[in-house]
Amino acid sequence: MKYAYLIFVLIFTSCAESPGTDTAAITPEEKKIAQDLIQGSFDDLWGGVDSTKILDYHTEDFIILEQGEIWDNDRIKQFMRNQLSNENRPLRVNKMDYISIDKYGESMQIAYHNYADFIDSDTIVGKAQWLESALVVKTEEGWRLKMMHSTGVRR
Numbered sequence: 001m002k003y004a005y006l007i008f009v010l011i012f013t014s015c016a017e018s019p020g021t022d023t024a025a026i027t028p029e030e031k032k033i034a035q036d037l038i039q040g041s042f043d044d045l046w047g048g049v050d051s052t053k054i055l056d057y058h059t060e061d062f063i064i065l066e067q068g069e070i071w072d073n074d075r076i077k078q079f080m081r082n083q084l085s086n087e088n089r090p091l092r093v094n095k096m097d098y099i100s101i102d103k104y105g106e107s108m109q110i111a112y113h114n115y116a117d118f119i120d121s122d123t124i125v126g127k128a129q130w131l132e133s134a135l136v137v138k139t140e141e142g143w144r145l146k147m148m149h150s151t152g153v154r155r
Contacts (some may be wrong), residue, residue, distance in 0.1 A: 026103040034101050034108050034136055041145060042094040042114070047138050049084055051077045057145055059137065064148040090118040090125050106138040107146075114150075129153040 024033075041057035044050050054062075055072050064071045071079070083089055099111040111133045118126035135147040 023102045024105065026101060026108070030103060030108065031101050034110050035098065036082070037143055037145060038096055038110060038112065038134060039134060042096075045076070045080075047092040047094060049080045051080045055141075055144075059139060059144045059146045062145055062147065064150060066150050067152060089121075090120040093117045093119060097153070108136040108143070110136065111132040113153075127155070129155055 009018045030066060037057060040057055044053045045057060054076065058073055060073070062073055064076075078107070093116065095115045095117075097113040097115070099113070100109075100112075102109045114130040114132050116128045116130075117124050129152070130150045134145055134149075136143050137146045
């Protein structure tokens with residue numbers, strides 16, 4: 001009987017969630033919010049170069065770890081000013097391939113491949129690919145990107 005009790009306790013505790021893994025089932029709506037947040041930020045900010053929309057997507061303390069550099073919203077605005085000063089800059093079109101979207105309480109973790117085509121006069125003049133991750137948090141304004149990490153992928 002003592003061994004049966006021990007086996008029961010071991011089976012029961014092995015099925016319990018590990019401490020600190022406050023995972024929650026993600027709803028289809030939350031998954032869509034996360035995907036729309038990523039795609040929209042790249043369409044409006046990186047492709048559209050519209051700095052007026054930064055806080056529509058980012059928290060005020062947002063950072064991105066970009067190829068070994070730390071960029072905040074001010075650094076992103078500077079990048080956008082430089083892009084806008086280039087009259088011959090090609091149009092950037094991004095497509096995401098999502099690896100995972102997981103929810104942890106009031107945050108979501110997203111991993112994805114980001115593919116960009118750079119287009120000038122209906123001709124693709126360049127392509128790029130990144131492996132990226134993002135942390136999305138729920139704020140009073142809604143879900144926002146708090147942090148991203150981006151690593152270029154050699155093709």
